[in-house]
Amino acid sequence: MTMNISECVNSILKGVKNLPVCSLLKATYRRLAELFVRKGREAEAHMGSGQQFSQHLVKCIEANLKTARCFTVTVYDRNNSEFTVAETTPTGSFSLGSYRVSLASHTCDCGYFQALHFPCPHALACCAYSRLTWEPYVH
Structure with missing residues (x-):
């Protein structure tokens, strides 16, 4: 992960690496300003x-939905929307095991639900089991 970040920064600063610090900061500021304007226009559109x-996000959710089909969901506590999700076949990204999911608190033992702030495959399996939509669980 460190290598990817350093390579990314190096590619961004490719033409200005040998400049003085003030010029380096100005070039970085200019590039960030251009990026924010472009991303702002994209968001408005x-x-x-x-x-x-x-x-x-929609692509990530669709990929997670495909993975969620390989899970078996058991209700742990219906009042608090807590479930136990067991993998029936290996998916590649997760090992065979059991995960505890709480839809009410937006948590899962895998950690992706909390880290990414949108439903992981385990949470999506719980949503499907409970016939709930996933949209309310996106931060």
Whole structure:
């Protein structure tokens, strides 16, 4: 992970690495300002089209939904929306095991639900089991 970050920074600063610190900061500021303007326009266009979530998020959710089909869900506590999710077949990204999911507190033992702030495959399996939509669980 460190290598990817350093390579990313090096590629961004490719043409200005040998400049003095002041020039380096100005170039970095200019590039960030351009990025924020571009991303702001993209977000405005996205919101103007009536879509609630970004394309990247929808792709991640679709991939997680495919993975969620390989799980068996057991209700642990229906009042608190807590479930136990067991993998029936290996998915590649998770090892065979059991995960505890709390939809009410937006947590899962795998850690992805808390870290990414959108439902992991285990949480999506619980949503499908309970016939709930996943949209309310996106931060």
